[in-house]
Amino acid sequence: MSKPLIEFPRHESTARRYLVVYVALIGLTFLTYGLSRLALGPGNLPVVLAVALAKCLLVMLFFMHLLEEKGLSRIVMPVSVTLLVVLILFVVADVATRFPQAVMRESPDNPAVMTR
Amino acid sequence: MDSSATSPLAPHFGDLEKQGHAARMGMWMFLGTEVLLFGGLFVGYSMYRFLFPVSFHESSRHLDTLMGAFDTVILLTSSLFAVLSLHDLRAGRMKRVILFLLLTMAMGALFLVAHGYEYWTEFHEGALPGRYYHFEKVSLPGANIFFALYFLMTGLHSLHVIAGVSILGYMVSRAMTGRLVPEYDVPLEVATLYWHLIDVIWIFLFPLLYLI
Numbered sequence: 352m353s354k355p356l357i358e359f360p361r362h363e364s365t366a367r368r369y370l371v372v373y374v375a376l377i378g379l380t381f382l383t384y385g386l387s388r389l390a391l392g393p394g395n396l397p398v399v400l401a402v403a404l405a406k407c408l409l410v411m412l413f414f415m416h417l418l419e420e421k422g423l424s425r426i427v428m429p430v431s432v433t434l435l436v437v438l439i440l441f442v443v444a445d446v447a448t449r450f451p452q453a454v455m456r457e458s459p460d461n462p463a464v465m466t467r
Numbered sequence: 468m469d470s471s472a473t474s475p476l477a478p479h480f481g482d483l484e485k486q487g488h489a490a491r492m493g494m495w496m497f498l499g500t501e502v503l504l505f506g507g508l509f510v511g512y513s514m515y516r517f518l519f520p521v522s523f524h525e526s527s528r529h530l531d532t533l534m535g536a537f538d539t540v541i542l543l544t545s546s547l548f549a550v551l552s553l554h555d556l557r558a559g560r561m562k563r564v565i566l567f568l569l570l571t572m573a574m575g576a577l578f579l580v581a582h583g584y585e586y587w588t589e590f591h592e593g594a595l596p597g598r599y600y601h602f603e604k605v606s607l608p609g610a611n612i613f614f615a616l617y618f619l620m621t622g623l624h625s626l627h628v629i630a631g632v633s634i635l636g637y638m639v640s641r642a643m644t645g646r647l648v649p650e651y652d653v654p655l656e657v658a659t660l661y662w663h664l665i666d667v668i669w670i671f672l673f674p675l676l677y678l679i
Contacts, residue, residue, distance in 0.1 A: 366554050373547045377540060384536045387678035399674035406670045414550045415663045416656075424492040431499035435506040439513045446514055454518065457608050462521035465608045 372413045379406050475651045487653040494657040498664045501627075505668055508620045512675060515616065519609025526605050526613035527677060529594065534585050535677035538578055539669060545574030546666040549635075549659040559649040561642060568639045571662065575632040582625055589614070617676055624668055631662045 383402040387395060412418045417425065446454055451467065458466035480486035516523045552567035593601035596618045600611035638658050641647045647655055 366551055369547060369550050369554065373543065376543045380536060380539050380543065383674060383678065384532070387532070387674070395679045399678050403671050403674050407667050410546060410663055410667050410670070414546050414666075415660055420491065420495075422488065422492070424488070424495045427492070427495040427499045428502070431502040431506075435502060435509070438506065439510050442510050443513050443517050446517060456518040457520075457522055462519075462525075462607050 368413065372409050376406055376409055379409075475648070483651055487651070487656075490653045490657055491660070494660045498660065501664055501668075505620070505623065508616065508623065509671070509675075512616050512620065515609065515612050519607070519612060522605070522607035522609025523613050524679070525607055526594075526610045526617075527679065529592075529602070529605055530617070530677050531585055531588070532677045534581060535673050538581055539673045541574050541578045541581065542666045542669050545571045545578070546663050548574060549662045553652060553655055553659050556642075556647060556649055556652050556655050561647070564647065564655070565639055565642050568635050568642065572632050572635050572639070575628050575635075575662075579625060579628055582621065586618075620672055620676065624665070624672060627665050627668070631665050634658050634661060 379402050383399050386398055386402075411428065417428070453467075455465055455467060458464045474483075475486075476483050477486060480489065548567045548571040552564050552571065555561075555563040555567060589595070593603070594605075594614050595601070595611075596615035597611055600614060602610065602614075635658060638647065638655055641654065
């Protein structure tokens, strides 16, 4: 439980690893910006979220050294994120499954109008 | 926990390794609470996006996406500078530590300037939160909700950027007065952990507000 996933030397001699991760992050930013311009419509959300998740993992594992962390510190962020995802899913499911008159939303055929 | 003349080891820890691990765990737990703090606003965003999909999409189209991408690149670069400063501290290159910390702070300040400019154009166009909204180009019912969430989320984030820059400034002063040592890099490490989280939060804010 106290061994990290990967053993990097504590005083690594080169910063090349960080530059590689940085280039990947910039590349992913261009990718997500370009993809959004393609106007995929509702398909956009899972794609941009996937890219955002990839960038988040790169920053956390390498810049924040989470790969080299030992013990309980490793589970803190996964727990927070999991609980947040559960919260979001349940709140949206709550609103989505209310009987239609119980919630105000924009009308699907005419968005300029609110409807129940 | 401040350094004594000989060692930064505090009396209630067995050794420096354990002390460092405890400090990092404490910072990760704080970062977990920050995720939940912003998470509350993300929950609000998710719910209202579900209820007003067209309003949100239309309002998002009128944000300056290029500026948002520029902000993203600024913060990613600032994270690189932050991790390089930690890397240089471990190697004992103190001048470069200070240089990279100052560069990180400069990137943070640049982000605030760019984002302040965005706010300024939005104020002028009338894209204001809640009942102050009077942006003629998007007259949909959910638009003022979108902009309320936009200002709340990016505003809270910008407050964190200001806090992060202040913390890094404190680290610069510690580095300049010899209170940062390569043997115990934990104070700088936890400060940069906070800075990286600010970057991670923006990594999610950018697509959700600007791109969809």
